[in-house]
Amino acid sequence: MSPSPVAIITHHDYPLSYYADTANPHAVRPALEGQKQVDVCIIGGGYTGLSAALHCAERGFSTALVESKRIGWGASGRNGGQAIPGWRHGARDMVDQFGVERAKALFGLAIEARDHLWDRIARHDIQCDAKRGHFLAAAKKADLDWLADEQECLESVMGYRYTSLLDRAGAAATVASERYHGGLIDKSGGHLHPLNLAIGLADAAEAAGAAVHETTRIQKFEQTRAGIVCESNRGRIIAKYVVVACDSYVEELDAGLAKRIMPVANYNIATEPLEEDLARSLIPGDVAVSDTRFVVNYFRLSPDRRLLFGGGEKYTPTPPDNTVDFVRRHMLKVFPQLAETEVDYAWGGPVSITTSRYPHVGRQGNIFFAHGYSGQGVILASFMGKLIAEAMAGTAERFDLVANLPTRAFPGGRLLRSPLYVAAMLWYALRDRL
Numbered sequence: 001m002s003p004s005p006v007a008i009i010t011h012h013d014y015p016l017s018y019y020a021d022t023a024n025p026h027a028v029r030p031a032l033e034g035q036k037q038v039d040v041c042i043i044g045g046g047y048t049g050l051s052a053a054l055h056c057a058e059r060g061f062s063t064a065l066v067e068s069k070r071i072g073w074g075a076s077g078r079n080g081g082q083a084i085p086g087w088r089h090g091a092r093d094m095v096d097q098f099g100v101e102r103a104k105a106l107f108g109l110a111i112e113a114r115d116h117l118w119d120r121i122a123r124h125d126i127q128c129d130a131k132r133g134h135f136l137a138a139a140k141k142a143d144l145d146w147l148a149d150e151q152e153c154l155e156s157v158m159g160y161r162y163t164s165l166l167d168r169a170g171a172a173a174t175v176a177s178e179r180y181h182g183g184l185i186d187k188s189g190g191h192l193h194p195l196n197l198a199i200g201l202a203d204a205a206e207a208a209g210a211a212v213h214e215t216t217r218i219q220k221f222e223q224t225r226a227g228i229v230c231e232s233n234r235g236r237i238i239a240k241y242v243v244v245a246c247d248s249y250v251e252e253l254d255a256g257l258a259k260r261i262m263p264v265a266n267y268n269i270a271t272e273p274l275e276e277d278l279a280r281s282l283i284p285g286d287v288a289v290s291d292t293r294f295v296v297n298y299f300r301l302s303p304d305r306r307l308l309f310g311g312g313e314k315y316t317p318t319p320p321d322n323t324v325d326f327v328r329r330h331m332l333k334v335f336p337q338l339a340e341t342e343v344d345y346a347w348g349g350p351v352s353i354t355t356s357r358y359p360h361v362g363r364q365g366n367i368f369f370a371h372g373y374s375g376q377g378v379i380l381a382s383f384m385g386k387l388i389a390e391a392m393a394g395t396a397e398r399f400d401l402v403a404n405l406p407t408r409a410f411p412g413g414r415l416l417r418s419p420l421y422v423a424a425m426l427w428y429a430l431r432d433r434l
C-alpha cells in the first residue's frame with residue numbers, strides 16, 4: 001500500500017510556470033523513511049518513471065518510485081504539451097535507415113504509444129485538457145516536397161491514414177500566420193496540460209499499488225548479494241530491479257549513461273488570456289502546432305485562451321538575460337498581430353537529445369534506463385514504462401526493438417562535448433535563417 005498523502009497543494013515547490021499555477025490540486029507524497037524492500041525501485045517522477053511505476057504495479061511487482069523534488073518537476077511538468085505521434089524521424093527516414101520491416105515494427109510501437117496515451121488519460125480520468133490534432137507547419141517552401149513524400153510513405157508503407165497535406169491556403173486556415181507554406185495535419189496527435197498529466201499518472205500508479213515518494217534523492221545504487229541497494233538522502237530501498245528515469249538530470253547519478261544525452265535548454269511563454277475572437281482566429285481548429293525549423297517553434301492555445309509558445313534554444317548553460325524577450329521575438333515573427341499582447345509567464349527546462357534523436361534505452365543486468373526522447377517524450381516516455389515492465393516480466397522483444405535503436409556517446413567526453421556540440425548546433429540553427 002502506498003503511504004497516505006500528507007497535504008494537498010496547488011503549485012508550491014515547482015519552478016514558476018503557467019502549468020505550476022494551473023496544476024490540479026494534488027497530494028504531497030511523503031519522503032522515504034527508513035529501509036524498504038521491493039521488487040522495483042524507480043528513480044525519477046516524470047513520465048518515464050510514472051509509467052514504469054503504473055505498469056510494474058499493474059503487473060503485480062511491489063513498486064516504489066522516488067523523486068528528488070516533486071512529481072513532474074522535470075521536463076514532464078514544463079513541456080509544450082504537444083502529443084506528436086511517431087519518432088523524431090519521419091517514416092521515410094526510418095525506412096531508408098532500417099528497411100521496411102524494422103521501420104514498420106518501430107512505427108507500430110510509436111502508434112501504440114500514441115493510443116496508450118489517449119487510452120490512459122481516459123481510463124484514469126486524467127483531467128489534463130487533452131485535445132486532438134497536431135499540425136506540422138512548413139517553414140520553407142521546399143519542406144512541402146519532403147512532407148508530401150512523408151505522407152505518401154505514411155499511407156503506402158505504414159498504412160497510416162490520419163494525416164492530410166495542406167497547401168498554403170490550408171495552412172493559413174489552420175494558423176493565422178504568413179509564415180507557413182503548407183504542412184501536414186495529423187488528427188490523431190494533440191495537446192494537453194503536461195503537469196496535470198504527470199499528476200494523473202502518479203495518482204494512477206498509486207491506485208495500482210505503487211508507493212510514490214517525493215523530496216527523496218537517490219544518491220547512489222549498487223548491486224549487492226541482497227539486491228540493488230539504492231541509498232537516498234532519507235532512507236534506503238533494496239530492490240530486485242531498478243529503473244533509472246532521470247532524463248536530463250541523470251549525470252549526478254550515472255555519468256556513464258549521461259554520455260549518451262545532451263540537455264538543451266528550451267523556453268516557453270504564456271500570454272495573457274486573449275479576447276475570444278482573437279484566440280479563435282489564431283488557431284481556429286485549436287490544434288497543437290510545431291514547425292519544421294531546426295530550432296522548432298511550437299504553440300497552442302490553453303483552455304483560458306492564452307497562447308502558449310515555445311521557441312528558441314540555448315546551447316550554453318547560462319539562461320537568457322530576459323526569457324520573455326528571448327521567446328517573444330520568435331512568437332512575434334509567427335504572430336505579429338500579438339505585438340501589444342502582454343506575456344504573463346515565462347519558463348524553461350532542459351530537453352535531452354541524443355546524437356541520433358532516438359531515445360537511449362536499455363538494461364544493464366536488472367537495471368533499466370530510458371531517456372533522451374529528443375522532444376517527443378509526451379507520447380514516448382509515457383509509454384516506455386509499459387515496455388520496461390513487459391521486459392521485466394520476461395518478454396523483452398518489444399523493449400529490445402527500442403533498446404537496439406542506434407545512439408552514440410557525444411564526442412569529446414564530459415568536458416569537451418558541450419563546446420563541440422554548441423558549435424554544431426549553432427551551425428544548424430544558422431541554417432534556419434538561410
Ligand SMILES: Cc1cc2nc3c(=O)[nH]c(=O)nc-3n(C[C@H](O)[C@H](O)[C@H](O)COP(=O)(O)OP(=O)(O)OC[C@H]3O[C@@H](n4cnc5c(N)ncnc54)[C@H](O)[C@@H]3O)c2cc1C
Nearest residue numbers: 044046047048068074075076079080082218247376377378
Ligand atoms: C521546455 C520543454 C518543452 C518540451 N516540449 C515537448 C513537447 O511539446 N512534446 C514532447 O513530446 N516532448 C516535449 N519535451 C520533452 C519531454 O518533456 C520529455 O521528453 C519528457 O518529459 C521526459 O520525461 P522523463 O520522465 O524521462 O524525464 P523528466 O520529466 O525530466 O523526469 C526526470 C525526474 O527525475 C528526477 N530525478 C533526477 N535525478 C534524481 C535522483 N537522483 N533521485 C530521484 N529523482 C531524480 C528529476 O527531479 C525529474 O523530476 C519538452 C521538454 C522541455 C524541457
